[in-house]
Amino acid sequence: MLALVAALTLTACGQAPAATRQADPAAAPPAGFPVTITNCGRTLTFDRPPAKVVTGYHPALETLLALGVGDRIAGRTNFSESAFLPGQKEQYDKIPEISPTIMLPQKEVMLSQGADFVLDNAMAGFDAGGGYATVAELDAAGSPVYILGGWCSPEETLEFTLDDTFTDLRNLGRIFGVSDRADRLAADLRGRLEDVRERVSGRPPVKVLATDGGKGPVNAYGGAGVTHQMIVAAGGRNTLADVNSDYTEVSVEQISAAQPDAILVSEYATLRGEKMPTVRAKAAGILAIARNSPAARDDRVLPVPVAAQHPGYRNLLAIADIARFLHPDAFSR
Template identity: 80%
Template structure:
């Protein structure tokens, strides 16, 4: 029903298999005179990736990976992207997105032959779904062998790693990408900005009673919801909320209507797909109404209190910390008044 669910299924089919310990980029002649700051080696998905020079022909998968590179002002390195018909874009990014060639009309990377034909020297995505051989995609190993090393944001390399995500993983990714692309100063500045935004939220919500939050992707029973692990749970907590399903194991999972009703949420976060092309997605309002009908005696239902949370913010990438501030303003509006 949504990208995260697709990813969860695909992750059960595909593990981040070990690749050769070193992925060398570029012909030997180009490695003869090392660039300042290179070679660079980073670890990702249990693999070591080594770069002798910054990637210059990058392909990005689902949109949060592209957003992250745009936040680092690396537009000129991106040679291809997937389709992102959701809205809203982050401020100023839609125009930049439109200038980058689209190589897939879905949020997934293109099929194997098309992907290998891109000749990319770096591939950035935030899950393993687009590297599943059973789905017709080029695998991580095949892309590595073709000189197109793969980096997965947030450590979403297996179902287990998805559950271990922490906000610090966002900073680690930015630091690694800054090193890979030879722009560590940009990465450090971006990390400092995000850390400052998060510190501001933490200070504003400190001492306030946490708001009981249900995070849902709809459903009348069972309900597609977010348990006590992963990105969405982390964002709720950082924004001054308490996840009413914190005792449920997992990230994106199914929960009974009875449990949702008994949780008595004070506010509801709804995964918002907006206008995913080619798919008939229920609106965030419709999904909120489903939650209110189930928890009909809850404070959230009484006040019709919900926030549409772009689903892109529920995947690893630069947007995660920006979303925490948005959630905090929703949960604690008085903390953000002038």
């Protein structure tokens, strides 16, 4: 999915244990610390909450802002792909930008940040071949890395479930010493999901094609990963459920034969500074291919912010929006 899901199999999983840098080795750990968690097969131990955090792709920043620890974020990447979540643009603007793209900065700049915690949701930003600081190098510098959603390798992106987001919230709550806030946020999100499930329960699933456009082959979302999980939770049936992939290319013939009732189109304005096709333009191409489908007949298209299609709590919020689109009658009461 985008540059963040490049097929980069890095050595991050199975790295040596990491720990946060000690501000004062003689000081007693705060209540509830030390905290030990596992992530990408690595053991991370924190003697105190991180105080100088760097975040990668925007869903990582969003999740920390939702947990109320935005004052601990010392650097972030650029986000110009889609709309911000309510109330977060003002906080985003106050945090220093250390990269003009959605990716973490190059190695020298990254290591110079002196971060005591790095949060991202893919391994692409830690690829030595791309000039980035590796997880091992950041560990050695006292900047332990946490990857959201269990996206530790290309294979593991296919294993994502919505429960992984709740695991991340629980882990981040412990790491930052805000478990009560994390529990409240998780309870709110679970309540929203349960409301959706109750509303769509018993209704026939709507056949959905999720796509990122293309004239042939077409970029689309198969039956594994974040987007597929969102479709199913919202009361949909992924027409490409038999394709064992998250983000992949499928033939024009497959799109034509899918006969979707509705189409979800990834929405983002820029990617690494390049202007991207609008949702309407991408949808027009897909509807032309699937011209005989119910979705084409009804022009039934929903933009989905691409940030919601990556690990972070936004994907849980987006499920309700997708469900309203697929089952509007279920939300009329």
